[in-house]
Amino acid sequence: MPELPEVETIRKALVPVLEGRRLDRVLARRPDLRRPIPSGFADRLRGRRIVSVKRRAKYLLWTLEDGCTVILHLGMSGRIRVFKGKAPPLETHDHVVFETDDGARICFNDSRRFGLMALADSDRLQDHPLLATLGPEPLGPDFDGDVLAARLKGRRSPIKAALLDQRVVAGIGNIYACEALFHAGISPRRLAATVVGKRADRLAAATRAVLTKAIAKGGASLRDHRQPNGELGYFQHHFAVYGRAGATCPDCDCDAARTGGIRHLVQSGRSTFFCPHRQR
DNA sequence: CTACCATCCTGGTTGC
DNA sequence: TGCAACCAGGATGGTA
Structure with a gap:
């Protein structure tokens, strides 16, 4: 969570x-x-x-x-x-x-x-041992597209699965992997090793941006998360794709009823949400 | 080396 | 309404 x-x-x-x-x-x-x-x-x-x-x-x-x-x-x-x-x-x-x-x-x-x-x-x-193999902090000063692309090099899994691997980037889970890929316009199914150059720049920037915004909202409370004073987090109201299967994506002017809207699929046993129109 | 899968556990939700 | 099946944001250790 x-x-x-x-x-x-x-x-x-x-x-x-x-x-x-x-x-x-x-x-x-x-x-x-x-x-x-x-x-x-x-x-x-x-x-x-x-x-x-x-x-x-x-x-x-x-x-x-x-x-x-x-x-x-x-x-x-x-x-x-x-x-x-x-x-x-x-x-x-x-x-x-x-x-x-x-x-x-x-x-x-x-x-x-x-x-x-x-x-x-x-x-x-x-x-x-718990910390030794962790990848870079996505909000750290050095994290950018080049750093990300270097971590993804040789990875033959889908980019979504790679983002969940704490050795690639530290701290991203299922929700923010979906959200970051959406904002970067990258399909969760894309082969991780092909995220290089401008695509890697966009993904690094989108990851940083979505995490920063989520922190500003106190995180996302779907089930369990509470701030230590008992207050809920509010970022769940700003999800673009997570948990929104069938809805119209916020950047699409296409008709969800016609196109199917945001899609849900399962990758390595976990739910993925994405907009096939916006994410390639 | 990488990738995939089951697994730890409880509780909330869904569907019959 | 009752109950069972299913699902959940993570990490890891075993296997392929």
Whole structure:
């Protein structure tokens, strides 16, 4: 569920809550999520101060003052809620709970338990197995068509599948892959390795633009995503193609009733939406 | 090396 | 209304 814009929305909300604060209470209410919560997780965090809250791909990175970094992934259904002042009772699936020295409570809630928590040495963070193979950040200063084309070189899968591969570009999931391809005018079925030159420029620019706009809207709330204050994200109202099979695409003046409008197909087991008229 | 597939899990939606 | 089947935004490990 949460892709880069949703994770970034959560990160931004956590910065003022966590940075510079000490974790006074840490409670792991079950031993595992997608993988076991590291042994002694709560003990290793309790009493530590958080230096920074950053993001890499869809991972949140909480760096502690003692040289240790918490790596946190929301999986498909993970949510983070922040309560200041009096916190309501814990809810079902509130699997990990943190409390800061100024009385904020941070709940990690994940019904499907596809999320994860891990601990890493801050010194060697980039070498951690979860992070080592990630591709470039699409919102990073160096990301452009040339970088993208280089990552796609030799790839014989459809471009849609390649965009979902975190080793190609980091942080893109099913929704934003569909949206970025639409705005770039590229068919999701196109062979990845043929996205070069101007096409790669357009896709890099479209990816950057759609992610940036989604962050500005607080991400997209289809099912699970909430901002940490409980508010919904609003970018779902700005989808051009995702979940809109049969509708007229926003840039088409063609008649959806005649042309079939936005099409749905399944690629490597995942839903793809696109406009065959606009995307080649 | 790349590509494809099943799989982990719960809950919301759809269709009979 | 009740219930079962199906579907979901991710990542990965095994197999081809």
